[in-house]
Amino acid sequence: MRILLDENFPVDFAKMLAGHEIATIHSLGWSGIKNGDLLRRAHRVCDVFVTLDRNLEFQQNIKILPFGIVVVRARSNRIAELSPHIASILEAACRVVPGQVESVGV
Numbered sequence: 001m002r003i004l005l006d007e008n009f010p011v012d013f014a015k016m017l018a019g020h021e022i023a024t025i026h027s028l029g030w031s032g033i034k035n036g037d038l039l040r041r042a043h044r045v046c047d048v049f050v051t052l053d054r055n056l057e058f059q060q061n062i063k064i065l066p067f068g069i070v071v072v073r074a075r076s077n078r079i080a081e082l083s084p085h086i087a088s089i090l091e092a093a094c095r096v097v098p099g100q101v102e103s104v105g106v
Contacts (some may be wrong), residue, residue, distance in 0.1 A: 001095055003093055004046035006053060006078050007031050016079075016086055020093075035060055043067060048093040057101045069098030073105035 005014055007025035014022040023045050025031055030038060035056060042049050049071045056062075062069060070092045074081045076102045085105050092102035 001048060001092060002046045004028075004049045005041055006049065009050070009079060009082070010079050013079055015081055016083060017090065020090070039065060048096060049075045050089060050093065062101055063099045066098050068093070068098055069101045070096055071101060071103045073103055075106065095106035 002021045002081065004018060004023055004025070004068070004104060005017075005022065005024045005029070009024065011024060011026055014024050014027075021106065025033075025038070028045065029041065033041070033067050035053070040058055048068050048070055050072060052072050054071055054073065056069065056071065070089055072089060088104040092104050096102040
């Protein structure tokens with residue numbers, strides 16, 4: 001599965017999602033790109049977009065996207081706060097279908 005991590009994730013977090021093809025906004029050189037343009041670009045590189053942005057689904061038309069979105073609800077974007085959610089993130093990534101949002105975490 002091809003997973004794209006939003007720019008609000010620490011770069012080292014990608015290494016923790018073993019067994020999948022992981023790209024990051026940073027590694028693609030897309031830092032600072034607005035959500036609408038980012039989501040239009042993402043269809044070429046991912047099956048699932050993982051973000052900490054809880055408002056994304058209310059700001060964008062998610063239903064038309066050719067990939068699913070996993071929203072991680074964590075206290076912060078520090079690895080110590082995110083790592084307990086790794087199994088849930090991967091499970092949600094396997095479940096989510098294009099145009100759908102799955103939320104995990106607190």
